[in-house]
Amino acid sequence: MEKISPHSLSMKNESSSVAPIGASAQSRTIAQTMTYMERLVIELSNPDLRENALRVLSKRNELSQELAHLLWNSFGTIAILLQEITSIYCTLLPPTLTLAQSTRVCNVLALLQYLASHSETRMLFLNASMPLYLYPFLKTKEKSPQFEYLRFASLGVIGALVKVNTKEVLGYLILSEIIPLCLSNMEIGNEISKTTATFIFQKILFDDDGLAYVCATAERFFAVRRVLDMMSESLDKQPTCRLLKYIIPCYARLSNDRWAGIALANSLPSVFRDTIFLNRVREDPTTWEWVKHLQENVRKNQEPLVAGGGENNDIVESSTSGQ
Incomplete structure (x- = not known):
């Protein structure tokens, strides 16, 4: 029988334990990150901490699946996000929207995009008629950066909805008159807004109901x-x-x-x-x-x-x- 030295035995034990330790450390990191995200979601309810929480959460796209669940199921969070959106309606006409206000609401819209992208929150998002809260932004005609950012972020949410091509989503958007809003943004937007609006319109048009709707009248x-x-x-x-x-x-x-x-x-x-x-x-x-x-x-x-x-x-x- 081959002799095994104490040194080689020690090395084997050491190498065999590396993977579990690494996996454990990774699990701890994920858990710590999610604990931090949970704390930020709670901070949304504090007006003094909300702006920073929105900014950080909106940049964690790699956690969008986890955050969609967290945002939808945490008490009062959706109402807070809608309050942020509706609070700037009065700045749309006459156009007094500032860049800071636009940036803050764009961060809110990034969180709504998480909800629109997730398979389990998408229909909840739609059934709550949340896309309608974005339509006032898509109706704006001002070409200043703050309005352009707002339109593009709103289109991003609608674009996330249509990526899945479900009849329920497309039917809702057709009936809610999204097509005229897409056409408006295809006409007045910058290149990236035009592209996103055209992508949404194309998705609707490739649905049989969408084609029938467009061709129903001259x-x-x-x-x-x-x-x-x-x-x-x-x-x-x-x-x-x-x-x-x-x-x-x-x-x-x-x-x-x-x-x-x-x-x-x-x-x-x-x-x-x-x-x-x-x-x-x-x-x-x-x-x-x-x-x-x-x-x-x-x-x-x-x-x-x-x-x-x-x-x-x-x-x-x-x-x-x-x-």
Whole structure:
């Protein structure tokens, strides 16, 4: 039998105990962190400590799953967050919002994004109609940084909701008139706000109910069409890949509707006939597939309009008569 020296035995014992000690230390660190987070959530109820608590909690995205539970289930916390949001409504019109006020509420909105992202708090968040508290921010038109930050943070919360693509979420947003707010932000926002708003709109449009809603009336269709055309023309001058990835699929999706497809075939934006622009788009295989899908639908829909073709006929008639 091979002899084992006391030294080698000692080394084996030492190495075998490293993992449990490391795991134990890690567990203690996690426990200490969560204890600290719990204390910060409690501090939200103290007006003197709230601003710092909001700032720290909003930056702990890596703990968003744990914090979503903690925020929703702690007594009075949601009411405090809503109080913070509603307290600045009076600064929206006339526009007197300060950068400090905007930053503080953006920290609140970061916490709401935790709730909107979590599978167990998402529907609770929605059933409490909490997105409606953000709509006043999305209705603002001021382009100063404090208003832009507020709109972008609000869009981030809605964006977290639509990432999962559930019928309940999309149905709620359609009925709550989020589409006009998205269009407004696609029109007036900076690049990152435009991108987020277009992402939300695309998610809704790719739902059958969303497409039906947009194409139900000529007014809705042309409101969408006007904003998409404006964005497309601006991208012709200053192309942005991230925006293109959302705008072009929106056109392609609209073309799936019979009457909207005919309207697009009659007056597709000039950028889609621009060789330089199309060559640029071709560099992204996924986006180029959407361009081909759009072109195919346009070819199919380039045919004479049959009189009395249905109530959506007004979309096509408006298009052929110059809207």
